[in-house]
Amino acid sequence: MYYFDNAATTINKPEQVAQALYDSMMDSNLGNASRGSHGYALNALEKLYEIRTLINDFLGGESPSNVVLCPNVTYALNFVIQSLIEPGDHVISTDSEHNSVLRPLHSLEQKGAQLSFLPLDDQADVIFDDLNDFVKPNTKALIIQHASNVSGNVNQLHPLAKFCYDKGIHFIVDGAQSVGCIDFTLKSIDYPIIYCFTGHKSLHGPQGTGGMLIKGKFPFKQVFSGGTGMNSFETTQPSMIPELFEYGTLNIHSNIALAEAIKYIKRIGMYEVEHQLKSLSNHFYSEIKKIEGIKLYGNFSGRRVPIVSLNIGEKSSAYISDLLWNKYAIAVRGGFHCAPRYHKSLNTQQQGQVRFSFSGSNHLEEVDYAINAIKELAES
Amino acid sequence: MLEHFHIITFISSTASMAAKFALEEQGGFRLIPLPVEINASCGLCMKIETNFEEIFDTLKNKNIHIENVYQCKKTKEGLECTILTMQQPQ
Numbered sequence: 001m002y003y004f005d006n007a008a009t010t011i012n013k014p015e016q017v018a019q020a021l022y023d024s025m026m027d028s029n030l031g032n033a034s035r036g037s038h039g040y041a042l043n044a045l046e047k048l049y050e051i052r053t054l055i056n057d058f059l060g061g062e063s064p065s066n067v068v069l070c071p072n073v074t075y076a077l078n079f080v081i082q083s084l085i086e087p088g089d090h091v092i093s094t095d096s097e098h099n100s101v102l103r104p105l106h107s108l109e110q111k112g113a114q115l116s117f118l119p120l121d122d123q124a125d126v127i128f129d130d131l132n133d134f135v136k137p138n139t140k141a142l143i144i145q146h147a148s149n150v151s152g153n154v155n156q157l158h159p160l161a162k163f164c165y166d167k168g169i170h171f172i173v174d175g176a177q178s179v180g181c182i183d184f185t186l187k188s189i190d191y192p193i194i195y196c197f198t199g200h201k202s203l204h205g206p207q208g209t210g211g212m213l214i215k216g217k218f219p220f221k222q223v224f225s226g227g228t229g230m231n232s233f234e235t236t237q238p239s240m241i242p243e244l245f246e247y248g249t250l251n252i253h254s255n256i257a258l259a260e261a262i263k264y265i266k267r268i269g270m271y272e273v274e275h276q277l278k279s280l281s282n283h284f285y286s287e288i289k290k291i292e293g294i295k296l297y298g299n300f301s302g303r304r305v306p307i308v309s310l311n312i313g314e315k316s317s318a319y320i321s322d323l324l325w326n327k328y329a330i331a332v333r334g335g336f337h338c339a340p341r342y343h344k345s346l347n348t349q350q351q352g353q354v355r356f357s358f359s360g361s362n363h364l365e366e367v368d369y370a371i372n373a374i375k376e377l378a379e380s
Numbered sequence: 381m382l383e384h385f386h387i388i389t390f391i392s393s394t395a396s397m398a399a400k401f402a403l404e405e406q407g408g409f410r411l412i413p414l415p416v417e418i419n420a421s422c423g424l425c426m427k428i429e430t431n432f433e434e435i436f437d438t439l440k441n442k443n444i445h446i447e448n449v450y451q452c453k454k455t456k457e458g459l460e461c462t463i464l465t466m467q468q469p470q
Contacts, residue, residue, distance in 0.1 A: 034393035037413040037424055045424075049397040064401075065394050230393055230422045238421065240392045 002330045002366050007149055007177055007307055007357035010204050013261070020260035021206060024253045032249055034229035044252055051259045052242075058262050059195065060185025061213040068242040069211045069250055073176045073198035074100040076212040079245045080194050081105065081143065082223040084170055087112030089140035092169075094118040094126045095341040096148045101174055102341065105143070114138070120345040123299040124151035131163060141170040146178035146195075150337045150355060151298035152281070152307030154182065161191035170194065170218060179203060181277055181305040183270040192216025202305075202359065203265065205258035208251055220244055273360060280358040280367055281306035287371045293378045297346055297353055306358040312378050317352035320377060324354075328373040332356050386428040387450040387461060388439070389420035395445055396424040402442040409435055417459045420447055 003011055024030065031040030033048050052064035061067055070076040081104040085091055091105060095117050109115050116134050118126050126144070142164050147154045157173060164171035172194045178184065180202025186195060192215055199209030225237040226247040237244055265273060285300055285308050295311045298304070312320055321334030335352040336343050343349045356370065390396040396411055403409065408430035414423050428435050439446060450461040 034424070037411055042411060045393055045397050046400070049394065049401060052394070053401070063398075065392075065398050228393075230424075232423070238392060240395070240421075242394055243392050 002328070002369060004356045004358060004362065004366075004370060005331045005333050006359035006362075007201065007305075007355065008333055009200050009207060010202065010359050010361065012359070012361035013204050013206070014264045016264060017205060017257045017261045021253055021257035024256040030252055032229070033252065035227075035249075036229075047256060048250060048252060051255050054259050054262055055211070056213065058185075058266060059179065059197070059213055060187035061195075062186075062215045066214045066241055067211060068214065068245045069209075069255055070245065071208050071251070072200070072210040073174065073196045076196035076210060076245075077101055077143075077172070077174055078104045079223055080172055080196065080212065080220075081108065081141075083220045083245075084172075084218060085113055085140055088138060090114040090116065090136045090138045091141050091143060092116050092118065092131070092134045092139060093143045094145070095120045095345045096124065096126055096145055096151070096153075096339065097143070097341065098145065098149055098174065098176065099338040099340070100176070101143050101145075117341060120342065122346075123153070124148060124297055124342065124346060125153055125299050125302075126155060128160070131160075135167055135169070139167070139169050141172055143172040144174070146173050146175045146184075147181065147305040148298075148307070148339075148342070149177045150307070150309050150339050150342050150353060152177075152304045152309070152357075153299050154178065154303045154305060157193070158189055158191075161189045161193050165191040172196070176201065177305050177307070180265060181274065182303065183274045186213060186215055189215065192218070194218065199254075199258040199261065203258065203261050204359075205261035206254040209254045209258040212245075214241055268360075276360055277306040277358055278304070280362055280364065281308055281356075283364060284308055284356060284358070284367050284371060287368075288374060291375055291378050294374070297348070307355060308357075309353040309355045310374075311348070311351055311353055312374070314351065317348075317354045320354050323377060324373060328369070330370055330373055383454040385452055386432045386464075387415070387418060387452050388426040388428065388436075389414065389418060389447040389450070390422045390425065391445060391447050392422050393424055396422055396426065399426060399439055399444045399446065402444050403435060403438055406431070406435060406438060408432075415452070415459050415461065417452075417461050418448075418450060422447070 033044035052067040056064045175197040179197040196212040199205035200207040222237040297309045317334035324330040333355045409428045449464045452461040
């Protein structure tokens with residue numbers, strides 16, 4: 001089997017990640033964090049703080065207390081969008097976004113919010129030139145991906161964060177495809193930002209982990225509520241971060257495993273990780289582009305995450321991805337990748353695109369096997 | 381003999397743990413359930429039996445957001461806590 005669907009999830013987790021998950025469940029010392037002051041409850045609260053500290057250090061956040069743990073990036077984005085955007089507000093986003101941003105926005109649109117989308121050029125880069133013209137008196141936020149889940153193009157965050165700061169609007173980033181792929185921390189951003197991430201993709205952690213880092217002050221309001229183990233007589237969710245966005249009992253076991261995954265990546269070093277992933281995807285791209293009849297999507301001259309999306313002539317991406325699986329045991333993602341506006345922009349709303357996405361578990365020999373498979377299919 | 385100690389309250393459980401981590405190996409404190417005599421946001425608080433000034437200075441220097449500081453004494457009837465007016469870390 002050849003797995004090139006790492007942008008969906010990584011399937012090869014480091015052994016120590018699985019071991020950490022098992023050990024934490026067999027520990028018998030972890031109670032329910034913030035529920036009681038006995039040793040078991042404090043052990044769990046302390047462990048969660050250690051995890052927040054590790055994530056904060058890894059991603060260059062403002063404080064461990066500003067690391068919110070959520071079930072995944074979609075939850076984090078939903079919480080933030082619903083918390084900050086009111087029915088009369090205007091939001092700027094882009095045609096590259098995933099449904100984890102688009103659907104919460106469209107839900108708010110039905111309640112009276114206004115949406116504008118920055119267009120893409122023919123290399124799937126977001127056109128930011130006219131961003132200033134998109135801003136209205138009621139513009140509340142700019143919400144963008146750090147990296148596209150289809151083209152692999154990376155957006156430069158710092159100038160956008162400065163723009164938002166100057167305009168007095170919130171800057172919200174979907175980091176689903178960037179964290180664990182590119183050598184980046186929030187220390188390079190000097191302005192307020194909300195950065196959402198997931199644990200199960202390039203961080204190689206368990207599914208069901210993720211969250212957000214909050215840098216700066218934001219006027220958050222409650223979007224969901226439940227037990228927190230504190231302020232029991234209050235009828236609303238505590239307003240402080242992270243408790244405002246953490247409801248009920250956290251998945252401490254999976255978060256312990258996520259922390260182990262981050263330690264694993266830190267030992268390798270993000271510079272090395274990015275270099276390795278770039279080598280794999282560059283090799284794939286440089287060979288694939290030589291094949292007659294192949295259409296490639298994205299800007300391959302800039303910084304990228306290890307995603308290469310293509311089509312073979314006018315053949316359906318679903319047909320090609322199924323052939324790759326049945327004939328070559330190659331797992332890729334065809335179709336529309338939860339990015340409807342992206343596919344309309346690149347005129348692939350009928351054909352879709354065949355997405356190859358790489359991880360540190362892939363080897364050059366596997367990539368060569370995939371290149372040969374595409375060659376055969378293109379010639380057939 | 382009456383027992384005297386200080387209580388520091390926090391805005392959240394995470395903030396109380398931030399305080400614990402800020403104090404690292406510094407002794408003289410422990411996290412306890414919030415006494416019923418005190419009204420605070422978080423059900424956990426820090427009981428400080430020795431080195432209060434040193435502990436408070438550390439929390440202040442590390443910008444730990446505390447809610448209030450109380451001076452407490454155990455009496456035959458229960459606990460008497462007086463809120464201290466002092467410059468608090470933000």
